[in-house]
Amino acid sequence: MNNMKKEAINIKDKFGKFSEQWSPKIIAQMNDYHFKLARVKGYFTWHDHKDTDEVFLVIKGELRIDFKDGSVTIREGEMFVVPKGVEHKPFAEKECKILIVEPAGTVNTGDAGGNQTTENNIWI
Amino acid sequence: MNNMKKEAINIKDKFGKFSEQWSPKIIAQMNDYHFKLARVKGYFTWHDHKDTDEVFLVIKGELRIDFKDGSVTIREGEMFVVPKGVEHKPFAEKECKILIVEPAGTVNTGDAGGNQTTENNIWI
Numbered sequence: 001m002n003n004m005k006k007e008a009i010n011i012k013d014k015f016g017k018f019s020e021q022w023s024p025k026i027i028a029q030m031n032d033y034h035f036k037l038a039r040v041k042g043y044f045t046w047h048d049h050k051d052t053d054e055v056f057l058v059i060k061g062e063l064r065i066d067f068k069d070g071s072v073t074i075r076e077g078e079m080f081v082v083p084k085g086v087e088h089k090p091f092a093e094k095e096c097k098i099l100i101v102e103p104a105g106t107v108n109t110g111d112a113g114g115n116q117t118t119e120n121n122i123w124i
Numbered sequence: 125m126n127n128m129k130k131e132a133i134n135i136k137d138k139f140g141k142f143s144e145q146w147s148p149k150i151i152a153q154m155n156d157y158h159f160k161l162a163r164v165k166g167y168f169t170w171h172d173h174k175d176t177d178e179v180f181l182v183i184k185g186e187l188r189i190d191f192k193d194g195s196v197t198i199r200e201g202e203m204f205v206v207p208k209g210v211e212h213k214p215f216a217e218k219e220c221k222i223l224i225v226e227p228a229g230t231v232n233t234g235d236a237g238g239n240q241t242t243e244n245n246i247w248i
Binding site (some may be wrong): 011029035101 | 132177194198
């Protein structure tokens with residue numbers, strides 16, 4: 001493993017590399033999982049991920065995730081796991097910076113599609 | 125999923141629930157992966173994980189990971205992925221708080237064993 005890059009990944013610096021919202025960027029891979037950063041603001045589309053749980057960790061700001069039967073508010077330094085198959089709709093009143101952990105290849109809108117669907121394989 | 129607990133996991137609060145060092149505690153599960161918190165200080169044993177990568181994210185303080193051919197320093201807000209099979213030896217001069225992501229059941233010392241091996245299934 002002499003080619004292993006011995007350099008830490010600085011989350012704040014990585015956020016400086018993009019400004020688009022609702023467009024997760026990959027910063028690391030662990031086995032077949034991706035660690036992605038996203039800037040989010042406003043409402044995202046209702047969707048679920050049939051085959052996987054999804055982790056949201058709030059780096060800066062506040063994220064609300066609405067469910068069909070309630071909601072959860074995730075503040076800076078907090079995380080939440082959305083179980084697979086559970087419909088959810090993220091929302092942020094002000095721009096919020098989040099770290100997402102999910103299997104490589106996961107589409108941001110799940111099977112819901114729509115114009116918020118983005119490329120899911122962009123590394124920064 | 126009416127039984128889904130709609131409550132964010134506060135990392136700082138979770139650190140308040142234990143004081144032992146080198147003894148990771150589980151705070152969340154995503155598919156078959158665990159998110160664990162650990163307080164670390166001093167040297168850990170040389171070890172590797174034959175079957176899995178391992179993510180370290182520094183929540184507070186500074187962590188150095190030594191490899192056979194170099195080292196990496198991970199500061200607050202930074203993360204690093206140790207590839208599977210790579211021998212590593214974590215070190216922290218002062219107590220450091222870290223978030224670890226790895227498959228459920230991963231033993232902290234890998235196959236190396238020794239007196240730093242701890243229970244790997246304690247939730248907080």
